[in-house]
Amino acid sequence: MTNHWNDFKNADVFLIMGSNPASNHPVSFKWIQDAVERRGAKIICVDPRFTQSASRAHLYAPLRSGTDIAFLGGMIKYILEKQLYHLDYVLNYTNASFLVNPAFKLPGQNGGVFSGLKDGKYEKDTWTYQTGADGVIKKDKTLQDPNCVFQLLKKHYSRYTPELVSRITGTPKEKLIEVYKLYGSTGKPNKAGVELYAMGWTQHTVGVQNIRAMCIVQLLLGNMGIAGGGIAAMRGESNVQGSTDHGLLFHIWPGYLSVPTGALTTLALYNEKQTPKTKEKDSLNWWKNKPKYVASFLRSMYGKNMTLDESYNALPKIDDGANYSWLMIFDQMYKEKFTGFFAWGMNPACSGAHSNKVRQALGKLDWMVNVNLFDNETGSFWRGPGMDSAKIKTEVFMLPCASSVEKEGSIANSGRLQQWRYKAIPYYGDSKPDGDIMSEIFFKVRDLYAKQGGPNAAAITKLTWPYGKYIGKEFHYEPRKVAAEINGYFLEDKKMENPTKKGEFKEFKKGDLVPTFAWLQDDGSTSSGCWVYCGSVDKEKGILPMRRGQADPTGLGLYSEWAWCWPLNRRIIYNGASVDLSGKPWDPSRAVIKWDAKEEKWKGDVPDGVGNPGKGRPPFIMKPDGVASLFGPGLADGPFPEHYEPLECPVERNLLSPQKNNPAIKRFDKKGVGSDLDKYSGVASCDPRFPFICATYRVSEHWQTGVLTRWCPWLAEMQPGMFVEMSEELAKMRGIKTGDKCTVSSARGEVECTAIVTPRFKPFEIDGNTIHEVGIPWHFGWITTKDRTYNSGDKKAEVFTTGDSANLVTPTIGDANTMIPESKAFMVNVVKKGVK
Amino acid sequence: MSEKIKLYDASKCTACRGCQLACKQWNALKAGQTEHKGTYQNPPTLQPNTYMIIHFQDYVAPEGDVRWLFRKEACMHCTKAACVTVCPSGALYYNKEFKTVGMDREKCIGCKECVSACPFEVPRYDKETEKVYKCDMCETRITNNMNPACVKACPTGALKWLDKDEALKIAEGRVQQLGGDANVYGDKFVGGTHLMYVLKEKMDVYDGIKKDPKVPQSIFVWKNLLKPLSLLAAGGVIGAELIHYMIRGPHKPHPEHYEEAKKQGGA
């Protein structure tokens, strides 16, 4: 989230698209309702299905899964055409005026793809700007130059007419216009619109571009950085934000530092290649500090046990061009490229797209460690449906771990708010906190390396592990020490000039906490486990996420003394864009930051990016050129979002261009890429065996694969089993009635569901054809069902659930940038159980 | 402290069911094995172990657009509560402060009179314990200055625990704000209820809602006429007998009855 949960109360228009917060982020509606009641805010909900969120919306528009870019492209066109954009904002805070390389080609002129496509990959040499002799980007502040970003944007989306968009999305044209008009109304400087998305936007082959399209909308309307604006990426777990910040993904180190590839053989080379540079004279280009954060991270790993260079060399690199994302891991596992696997707090046998493949892959391992609160479909995969345990060699170890209420620590929520949580009850039985388990394993492994050596042994033996202490023979991990290490220390005595105040010097002792990341150094004199969290632990005030101050002087709900928020306790990022060039808030009634001329400082939220008023510093300081990107050359699949059909889709062709699918996705169905199990339907043309679109989703009562919720009798009682929601029209066609048992099948597998026949799903009219969509929740799994086999000692659920995972039918195809699987648009068939 | 109302604003409810869960938790109610019957609504009805449920209802408006209606069903806490009137044991009673209808389950004798009397079909009898169960407005919480558990859990503000005057004002305000068919439910019958709804649609659109709930007439006949009559009649009879005894005296055999006996002689 660029803003934060409470900030919803400042919005005028909500666009709920790609999410269902009423069901899945119920507390969000506290603030949404507040805005509706106090400000008369309006809620728009765009979703294939009439959801609980839709039930609270003032305006609902249906759209076919996987056509969001068409929908939003139409909105961009509408905003540009009706001049609803916030001109000053667009002109000064985005790259609208930048002149693009004349050789750059838009899909409209280039067969549906951008210039540079070669063998399913873009070469980006035309995705560049025109520069002057001084290297500075050429601009046209009149926005008239045909090669300026603004004109290109206009040209690109001129193809997205309401008529065409309606034919693609199935959204009635009047509804489109209604949505465009209402959301476009937030382009006025005194109006704020916010977009709420979740997995409904990400889990597509065009996932990142869905969000990019919305970024463009928000930038045009001047909604970024202001109170009640922004883009709300609502995380699906309480700590997804935190785990991503701390390097959960394979390609980033903590703090969004890219993981080095094999070609970057030295730290110096890495720094040179990875540190963005700019010639824009007013741009702060914050990432120029990257070497400081990398050095501090390396120090947090190895301290002074090794030099920075040695540390860099010790850490693993990614093979050039390799991808270790989820789909790849299980593909490689299935191909027997792994011997062992830790399933730590996760349940891939249910959560992984194409769970059948995942379950098969687990059987190719020698060993697997399942760390969880409960046995789950992953730990017991070898005795799941269709498995012959006699033929499975995998040895499974179950390590019971403590739940989040049985230990202390912090989580960082969607709003980047890091909150401390305290231990409420002792941990149960033999279970242990994850940190204790991890420490024990680490010490054993380190001892083995110390004794037996091995390749790159120093990477393990030289690690620092100052996270706890022994009580008796047991090592107890201490989260407070980790919090301090994440913040970072001075590793030597040092006297330094204040980086934000020239002429002021400060002295630090070895072991002092680093006050903020501005003080981090690239010479190895500081450590920081994750630079964005630097400043979260204070020498005097202690662990700031423990704060519970309730003051709200601005009345905007910033609550700056409640816990702590990265970066620097800033609650609304990009807030430098909430004021005009002279420093005046666009909307004084909702001023996130205000210049206090007397004290010569910004008041309100922690200012982001702005220099003193009138200094002309562009506020998007994380961008090398200081402005936000309408034209975004950083992505793998194009600088502007373009509509492509989902890989599995119900239409013969892409009505916008000859290019049907995202050209930059990794195709597992290509020879030599995937496996025998990676099967699809309706890729080249429609497949009558699987005529219906399907999307997976969640319900309020369950969480993820349900490992934590299916065992909770109260929750299982409310949602006791797998279901499929479908329209009355489809049900009639298939002879299905509400409550009937049905089979939902795809090219990859099938799952049994109870039918919910409802007018909340309606067939779509897509270019003259009637197309049906159904939806299934993905919380279920066989382990809590009644009729599976139970051995003595097996825990039985107090309230049984029915059905298995929805992911038995989802496809192994991912987004071009992230490889997140396309679980929100794929093709299935639905029949009454027993009907062939 | 004064009379209070739990206001349920259906126009704000997202059907997250935090309330339904909180109710189970606070009241330590066991979950039952349910079955998926093709609706989110589960358990399907109130039960001895379920004091409240959220109703889920698909509704296609006459205008043709689809709506999804939610409604919280629980004890309405009637001002004129039929259940209290009939309860022989004092298990059901009015909370003196808040005018809600509390329940002392210790006292319940499982006679089920409340089950029949309640115009909202709320109390549920449990065969196992031979007692009746219903929402008591979290008596233990409200008497300790806390919100009912369901109110506390509600994230959206759809449920609020308010002084009566304020609740009525807010409800009216919401109806004005929502316009259209919005209406308040609960203020116009059984002397006013202490669970009140703000409904967005016309009342009769909602499945299972009681359109004209009344304290059954029969209860009046029963409790106000026949009940006193039973003692009066008995008293009257005893009085009449006394008078009879004094005036007429006991009914003794007439001489003829003896004579005949003499005539007959021993057999």
Place this chain on the structure above:
Amino acid sequence: MKKQIVVVTSGYERFVHWLMAISCLLLCYTGLGMMYKELNFFGAIFGGLKGLKTVHDICAVFFAVGLLLAIQMWWKEAGVFVFPEDWEWIKAGGDYLWHVDHVPETGKYNPGQKMFFLTVALCGLLMICTGFFMWFPHYLPANLMDWVYVLHVLGFVVIFAFFFVHLYLGTIGNPGSVSAMFSGKMELPVLRMLHPKWVKEMEHEGKLMIVEDKK
């Protein structure tokens, strides 16, 4: 004066009578205890109100059995009015309300007793039926069920009042009759007063069993 004692009831008859009477009494007692909150303390001897209800439920079964047996046993003699004698008797007030020199003779049971019996039988059946549905309130539609309670209390009003009538007439109102339900015997004159025709019939048939002459 010498008194002749006559055997009037069999052991079985007395058993049925008491089965019904005691259960009815307990039903009244427990019913009252439930009906009036002020009388809830009636339950104390059964360990509380719940005990009271349990006793009510159990007695209900005994009462039902007793009543059915009683109806089967007494229907012929007490269930049907015989005209014109019964009518004559009623007109004469049965010698209860005002003095009559000659009471019209009736069968074994005079119309007063018949009325009492019929009332008990009908109200008893009503109590059984309504009580049964009160155990299972969901068998009937709710609005019908509402009236079941009313009928149950209505029956109680009548039964409770008649209980006192019965008590009075069976004891001090008719001295000497109460023994019929204890020892099964009665003084002949009393018997003759109450059941003149029956005595005659029995005499006629030679069935009158006089067991004892008392001085």
